[in-house]
Amino acid sequence: MSQQFGRKISLIIGQDAGAALDLSDLRIVFNVQRGDLQTPNSARIRVYNVSNNTAQRIEKEFTRVVLQAGYEGNFGIVFDGNVIQVRRGRENPTDTYLDITAADGDMAYNFATVNTTLAAGSTQADIIKVCADAMAPYGVSVGYVAADLPANPLSRGKVLFGMARDHLSTVAKSTQSLWSIQDGKLQIVPETSYVPGAVPVINAQTGMVGMPEQIQNGIKVRMLLNPSIKIGRLIQLDNSSIQKYEFGLSISQQPENYKIASQNKINGDGYYYVMTSEIWGDTRGNDFYTEVICLAVDATGGIELRNAASGVSAPAPAKLGVINPYG
Structure with missing residues (x-):
């Protein structure tokens, strides 16, 4: 099994189609926030000692930035999005x-x-298609959309007018799902399910830093920067390493203590749904981490497991259980 060493980073800024600049050789400090909510994922990237001509081109010409990071054998996109502001x-x-x-x-x-x-x-699928078609001219394509969303056929004709995001929110509410945009792709996942795919194993050998911790919002775990961790997918943790939530001692905190402990439970098989992630790094410093907050999953069948450092996969997965976000 290979270890996570030999940092790699790529920062490309340019137009959706056409000219682009590669800033990978400069010092780069970045912070990326991702989640399964409809609010767009965000990135703040600082590039040091850019020439004046290059800075002017970035300010005037370019609209898209793609950041890739990781290690030898585990390298990929951590952010792909629209440039909102450039300042010097x-x-x-x-x-x-x-x-x-x-x-x-x-x-x-x-x-x-x-x-x-x-x-x-x-059906709801027709509404999703209309919204996806409206987003396509702005660079968003269709990613994972669960095939088993409730159809909820319309009993009468319906006029769709307004923001596409508002109609997607209505679909999500009526089908008990979550919609978001991940790396320029529309993603819709049922609240009790997750995006299928390989499941990275997170432990000390594959880059885990410190111990996972049961907190108020879920299970928090930090690791060396890992681009294979994706919103809406699963990871596997060793339950014995998870530090349980510490109860408060005051009488007023007792109901909240048990509520948090039951809602953010530890999964018996060690499978967890990635709800949010923060990725940050410095190409000339020590920081190069991914930190996620995840929820327990009832995994009752076989799962395709992948060692995040080696990339080795087990046989194809069987059907799994569901997420129980409310205990």
């Missing part, structure tokens, strides 16, 4: 910086609109 500054007498603020699917989220009519008998 000076950190000290010798070092200048260029700050790039970006959001994943921001243009589609803010500007995609729908204006059409659906006939009686149309």
Whole structure:
């Protein structure tokens, strides 16, 4: 099994199609926030000592940024999105910086609109298609959309008018699912399910830092930067390493103690749904981490397991259980 060493990073900024610049050789400090909510994922990227001509081109010409990071054998996209703001500054007498603020699917989220009519008998899938078509001109394509979402056929014709994001939120509410944009792709996952795929094993050998911890919102675990961790998918943890939530001692905290412990339970088989992640790093410093907050999953069948460092996979997975976010 290979170990996680030999950091790699790639930062490309350019247009959706056309000219682009590779800033990978410069010092880069970044922070990426991702989640399974409809609010776009975000990134703040600082690039040091960019030439004046390059900085001017970035400010005036470019609209998209793609950040890839990881280690030899485990390298991939950690952010792909629209440039929201570019600003320049000076950190000290010798070092200048260029700050790039970006959001994943921001243009589609803010500007995609729908204006059409659906006939009686149309399903939620038809509404999703209309919204996806509206987002396509803004660079968002269709990613994973669960095939088993309730159809909920319309009993009469329906006019769809307004922001595509609002209609997707209505679909999500009526089908008990979550929608988000992940790396420029529309993703819709049932609240009691997850995106199928390989399940990275997170332990000390594959880069886990410290011990996983049961907190108020779920199970928190930190690891060396790992691009294979994706929102809406699963990871596997060793339950014996998870530090349980510490109860408060005051009488007023007792009901809350047991509520938190039951809602954010530890899964018997060690499978957890990735709800949010934060990825941060410094190509000239020590920071190079991924930290996730996840929820327990009832995994009752076989699962395809992948060692996050070696990339080795087991046979194809069988059907799994469901997420129980409320205990």
